[in-house]
Amino acid sequence: MSETHEFDLAVIGAGPGGYVCALKAAQRGLKVLCVDRRETPGGTCLNVGCIPSKALLHSSERLHEAETEFAALGIDNVTPKLNLGQMMARKERVVGDTVKGIGYLFRKNNVTFRVGEAKLTGPHDLSINGEKVTARSIVIATGSAPVALPGVDFDEKRVVSSTGALSLEAVPKRLAVIGAGVIGLELGSVWKRLGSEVTIIEYGDHIAPGFDRGLGRQFQRSLEKLGLKFRLSTRVTKVEIEGSALDLTLQKVGQEETETLEADVVLVSIGRKPYTQGLDLGAVGIDTDEVGRIPVDPHFRTSCPSIYAIGDVIAGPMLAHKAEEEGLALAEQLAGHVGHVPYDAIPSVIYTQPEFAMVGKTEEQLKQEGVAYKTGSFPFMASARARAIAATDGGVKVLTDAKTDRILGVHILGACAGELIAEATLAMTFKASAEDIALACHAHPTLSEALKEAALGAFDKPLHL
């Protein structure tokens, strides 16, 4: 422990970046404090993000299955009925148990957890609810917050961010979702399955920006089959409260005329912005960039040498596992070890049905970069396991370097894509070739055989197509 400071390390924010950094640093022998204004550690992810959304996705998928698929599977006379209160209570229990788990890990690893508002008062000094704390190093892991539409504030009842959309008290008859990114698609599909008429309005000309465009078109068709309606290349210019309804003014990109869409609830999911409010970065001479992120060097050091930053508050994809990897790498570095984040192989997943997962580059990126690449594809329609479990939507696409066969990107649309992408991520982390995946024995019958087949297709031919 440092002689002059109360703690070796003080971490501001107990989200996936902050709590993982605190735990690993403590395991490496540092005296660690982690502070969060929430009483429940886990940050956005555990409290109002990844975990509650997946709990609601799961419940709503089971309801939908019972309503639409059981008869075809040979299960008769099931008349499912939504109990929204019970569904929400289960979600809260899942969240409660998960955040309790973090508290347990803090105690087990001797991390001091304090609830309060942290403010920077010097290179080694913090004030927590006015009380002074000193630490040799400080990590800012304060995460991000939802972006509002200009002039339209969240009331979290009718104009909601993801936080409000995770806790609606009744199923809205008409839900308008602004933004066809991960959060809009996941929560839009939850409320569609629970009974809302859902319209998703997207400024761009395709959904799921950043994901493979070809599989993205199939993805849109699958979501349309569920009943989601899409208004692409359309901007929302105004949201007005008209009695019990909301009037959204829509304008097609490049056109003058506007039209009105009525909704009962509007979910604004147009992105998230780094959150540094109240930290007083100015007190330690740290500036933010043009979008509010804290600039850091490759070792996560800010312009103030004893202060570091990780997670959503710095550049890169706003994902829990990216924040965790940065927390781990930084903790190792602070303890005198080597820490590294494999930024080229960070997966992204949209947890709809079908799921959409990717790791590495898209074809569009490779074309832009002028990289010569090969493609191997395999549809789940040709997978025996996918047919057995009635999940034939989608397929796998493997992109490889045309000369070396090294895998440059993998894109999977289908059931369990979020799990299947792990094999591709591992392969990319170890710089594997498509032939490496194709040579590995995959259990039969599994969905993972589709990845083997697509890998085969990148340098030879799939077998079962």
Ligand SMILES: Cc1cc2nc3c(=O)[nH]c(=O)nc-3n(C[C@H](O)[C@H](O)[C@H](O)COP(=O)(O)OP(=O)(O)OC[C@H]3O[C@@H](n4cnc5c(N)ncnc54)[C@H](O)[C@@H]3O)c2cc1C
């Ligand atoms: C609806 C939704 C679903 C999502 N689903 C996924 C998913 O499936 N997979 C995925 O990878 N990512 C998902 N994300 C994104 C993920 O939640 C974030 O990328 C992740 O939480 C970022 O971690 P972080 O540690 O950087 O910050 P956060 O988790 O945001 O944690 C920051 C913490 O800092 C605290 N804090 C801020 N300022 C102060 C201060 N001054 N003093 C004290 N405490 C402070 C906050 O209270 C907060 O708890 C989702 C997000 C949302 C909103």
